[in-house]
Amino acid sequence: MSIPLGDGSVILAGLQKNSFIDFPGKISAVLFTTGCNFVCPYCHNADLARGEYPTRIESAQVIDFLKSRINMLEGVVITGGEPTLDSGIFDLCGSIKSLGYPLKLDTNGSRPDVLGRLLQQGLVDFIAMDIKAPLNRYGPFSPNPKIHERLTASIRIIMDSTCGYEFRTTCAAPFVNAPAVETIARTIEGAACYVLQPFNRRAACLDPEFNRRQDPTLFPDEMIRLKALAAPFVRHCIIR
Numbered sequence: 001m002s003i004p005l006g007d008g009s010v011i012l013a014g015l016q017k018n019s020f021i022d023f024p025g026k027i028s029a030v031l032f033t034t035g036c037n038f039v040c041p042y043c044h045n046a047d048l049a050r051g052e053y054p055t056r057i058e059s060a061q062v063i064d065f066l067k068s069r070i071n072m073l074e075g076v077v078i079t080g081g082e083p084t085l086d087s088g089i090f091d092l093c094g095s096i097k098s099l100g101y102p103l104k105l106d107t108n109g110s111r112p113d114v115l116g117r118l119l120q121q122g123l124v125d126f127i128a129m130d131i132k133a134p135l136n137r138y139g140p141f142s143p144n145p146k147i148h149e150r151l152t153a154s155i156r157i158i159m160d161s162t163c164g165y166e167f168r169t170t171c172a173a174p175f176v177n178a179p180a181v182e183t184i185a186r187t188i189e190g191a192a193c194y195v196l197q198p199f200n201r202r203a204a205c206l207d208p209e210f211n212r213r214q215d216p217t218l219f220p221d222e223m224i225r226l227k228a229l230a231a232p233f234v235r236h237c238i239i240r
Contacts, residue, residue: 010088013053015062017069019077023104023126024166026075031062031092033081038108038141040132041207042172042199042216048081049206059088063095070099075125079106084114093123104128109154110147119161126164128195129154133175134183140175155188167191168240171223172199172216178229185230185237194234196226 014032016022022030036049043049066076076096083089084107096103104126107115118124132141135148144150158165167188169176185194199216210216218226223239231237 010059010083010086010092011053012057012059012062013048013055013081015057015065017065018073022077022079023075023102024164026102027073028075028077028104029066029069029073030077030079032079033083033086033089035085036080036082036108037085037110037144038082038132039143039206040141041205041210042170043206044200044204045081046204046206051081059092059095063099066096066099066101070101073101075102075104077104077106082108082110084111084118089114090118090121090123093118094121097123102126106130107154108132109151109158110142110144112150112153112157115154116157119157119163124163126166127158127161128166128168129158130168130170131155131184131188132169134180135187137175137180159188159191164192166193166195168195168197170197170199171218171226173214173218174216176218176226178226181226182229182233185233189233191234193236193238194230196223196230196237196239198223198239 011034012031013034016030019028019030022028032048034048034053035051083105093103102125105124106128109129135151138147169184205211227237227239
């Protein structure tokens with residue numbers, strides 16, 4: 001018998017039953033939501049971002065699976081797409097937490113009101129927020145004229161919370177370079193953890209031409225340089 005999920009059942013397009021890398025320090029299951037309000041050209045989950053998915057997994061099925069893996073899994077990750085767009089996120093998180101799992105949420109930070117409510121209700125234990133570029137240079141990612149204010153609010157909410165967290169930047173040219181990383185690091189000054197992620201050129205992108213127009217790869221020596229620039233502003237900076 002599955003746990004009731006209320007009125008807003010989340011549409012899930014994927015379930016990764018085991019992951020050793022998505023939740024720091026924990027073996028986790030990863031749930032994939034659909035749809036995103038950003039249009040990042042290098043996004044490697046293009047079908048999920050567009051809201052396209054070959055199969056639909058009911059939330060109740062996922063809860064039943066998680067019940068069967070208690071004492072085997074150490075946590076659950078909800079990623080996307082952008083999970084905070086779905087009104088059923090509160091029911092889903094509540095159902096997962098009722099099973100005793102620590103819960104990590106991946107987000108683009110565009111909905112600080114949802115993040116605030118999730119934290120206030122104790123529904124998440126770890127948040128990973130992507131920061132694509134300096135906050136005043138989000139034109140390629142979001143058409144929302146208020147995005148700067150929303151991202152700033154999300155950063156503050158996360159940093160003022162008691163949950164674990166990290167900020168992440170996918171390092172892809174031309175959006176990310178040394179000045180951009182230093183600006184981002186100053187924006188999150190004092191943050192617990194800042195993660196720099198090399199762009200995977202082999203992945204399919206939301207914009208199919210992105211890899212063809214230029215090579216967006218930042219190679220290891222440049223990644224090390226970016227880490228050195230960011231490290232003085234945060235407590236912990238890593239390349240993942």
